[in-house]
Amino acid sequence: QQPVQSPQAVILREGEDAVINCSSSKALYSVHWYRQKHGEAPVFLMILLKGGEQKGHDKISASFNEKKQQSSLYLTASQLSYSGTYFCGTANRDNYGQNFVFGPGTRLSVLP
């Protein structure tokens, strides 16, 4: 039930773009994205709901393809502060409104 994230890790230079993918084997009601810096708590970035509603970050965008049961997070013109591990969390019909399941994370390193 854990979603799959790809890539596992990515290294960028400042100013470059990155895409992080999250896919599930179950029909999704919502996808949440969080970023965690080393030793710190995860911080909410973005939520995408079934039907297209989106709430989130003004410098990061995301898409949600309900048919393919996947979401992608787009980081454009990366900044050093974007470094961290990105987790997607998925909610489906069984757990919507309760817990959601986090993916294994994608480690992003932005170099100067």
Place this chain on the structure above:
Amino acid sequence: DSGVTQTPKHLITATGQRVTLRCSPRSGDLSVYWYQQSLDQGLQFLIQYYNGEERAKGNILERFSAQQFPDLHSELNLSSLELGDSALYFCATRSGTEYNEQFFGPGTRLTVL
């Protein structure tokens, strides 16, 4: 600052011991989630409480238990500790909006020696 507080920040103990981790949710939030994160690993969902009642259970060991009190703070009890229990333990609360985003506390780093 998410508004979620956790104490203690660090805890060092020995194998076989018992510890209690505490979490206070944001004002007005009724849900509390507990997660375990081992070194460089993902977030493993342990258990969820909502307004004092257990709502969902994840990969929580029988040696672990939790409860949520009438004032909505929650405690996670870990007993018969093993070396492998060393991890960061986060609690999170859920917003009351339709988006259900979670707000994480700063975590408690547990080291079992």
